[in-house]
Amino acid sequence: MxxxxxxxxxxxxxxxxxxxxxxxxxxxxxxxxxxxxxxxxxxxxxxxxxxxxxxxxxxxxxxxxxxxxxxxxGRTGNIGIMVPDLANPFFTSVLKGAQHQANRLGHPVLLADTEEDPSAELRFSRALAQQVDGLVLCGSLMSDDEVLQISRLRPLVLVNRQVPKLPAITVDNAGGARQAVTHLRALGHRRIGYVAGPPGSYSNAERYQAVSEHAEGAGLECVPVGHFEPSFEGGRGAADQVLLAGVSAVVVYNDVMALGLVNQLVAYGVAVPAEISVVGFDDIPIAAMFTPALTTVRIPREQAGGAAVAHLHALLTGGRPVPPPDLTTELVVRGTTARSR
Known part of the structure; x- marks a missing residue:
């Protein structure tokens, strides 16, 4: 023995x-x-x-x-994390940062994908609340009242969403939009479009407002170009309306949509960026691998996920809340923007 x-x-x-x-x-x-x-x-x-x-x-x-x-x-040690779409690499990166921090702090993670459905998010949140000590809601599509309902069941932290009186980890969408508009103005674009994501999305509303305000302040015309599913197919579906809008450049709600838009424009025989410039949001890994490589606003995704879990841990343990990190955004100029004709 x-x-x-x-x-x-x-x-x-x-x-x-x-x-x-x-x-x-x-x-x-x-x-x-x-x-x-x-x-x-x-x-x-x-x-x-x-x-x-x-x-x-x-x-x-x-x-x-x-x-x-x-x-x-009376505690499980578990935390729950909700995301709208696991197929979107943006949320995969947020999850990676959250999981790393949860492992370091000793919290098993339960995950739910709500498939961009606010009613499913509400159901899953209620169910998860019975199995975890706290929740992280990423890009929540629920109404403020629904989020507040869930906060009465378990402590929670929001990522890329704000609800009054609830803790949130946010990114500088306005700063990123300002950089995108300034870049397009410097290239000579005077009429730019904004390709919107889901109408109920907090980050979509924030990005559109920032793009339109900065465009107006710079003497540019900003044209809203519909609402589309925040997916590759949603971006492809926006191509016709982008062409009908008569713009020389567009800012798109997220990178997955922007890549779909470029794909469809090229299929139509439209030269990108010679005939139309495209700017995305998020800087997902494939943005740099695409041809042409996507000009986009970089968001510190993993850092946001880790910060949310650290803040939730402090709420659960009675510790001092961790000051939110400086999640600044940065324009990354690649191959989908060029001087206007």
Whole structure:
């Protein structure tokens, strides 16, 4: 028979003995009760001690018994994250940042994709609230009243959405829009279009308002070009209306739509950017791989996801809320913008 320490050094998985709470306590130099509090009631343990315990647990492969903790503390340790569309690389990047931060803080993550449906988001939020300690809502399409309903069930943090009196991680959409308009004006464009996303989207409304205000302030004409699904096919579907609008450049709600628009314009034989310039929003990875590469407004997506989870953790543990990071936007000029004819 192998003793415990020998078993841990052995490389055969069948011989490895699962680490216990006492093993973690010994490795971290604390009592088993402190280890239990670190995972069940982290607000009762100072940050340096908790970090030492988490590192010891990771080294030993220790997994706390979440079911037992839930019975004794009324908490699961889980957090829920809601996104409108997992197929959109923007939300995949936000999730990556959120998951990384959740792992660091010891929170298992439950995920729901609402498929751009506000009623589904409300149903999923209510269901998730029964299984988690808190929620992160990314780009929520629910009404303010519906979001407030969910906030009464569980603490929550919003990403790229604002509701009065609720914590939110927001990006500088207005600054990005200003950079896009300034860039197009410098290229000689005087009549620009805005290709809108869903009518109920907070970020869409914010981006359109910013583009139109900055265009007016710069002496440009801004033409609204309908509302379309925030997808590649939605962007392709916007091509006819863009051409009918008689604009020399467009700013598009997001990159996925912008890429679809460019794809359809090229299929029509329209030269991009020689005949029409296109600017997206988000700077998803494929934007740089596309031909022509997309000019777009870069948003710090992973940083936003991580900041939301850090803020939620502070709410759940009674800690001091983490100051929101400076999520500035940046115009990345590539191949879909050029001087106006």
């Amino acid at each position: 192998l003793n415990r320490s020998a078993a841990r050094r052995h490389h055969d998985p069948e011989d490895v003995i699962t680490a216990t709470i006492r093993d973690v306590a010994a490795a971290a130099g604390v009592s088993p009760a402190t280890v239990s509090r670190a995972f069940g009631r982290p607000e009762k343990v100072d940050e340096s001690t908790r970090r030492r315990i988490v590192e010891a647990a990771e080294r030993l492969g220790y997994q706390p018994n979440r079911a037992a903790q839930s019975l004794t503390t």
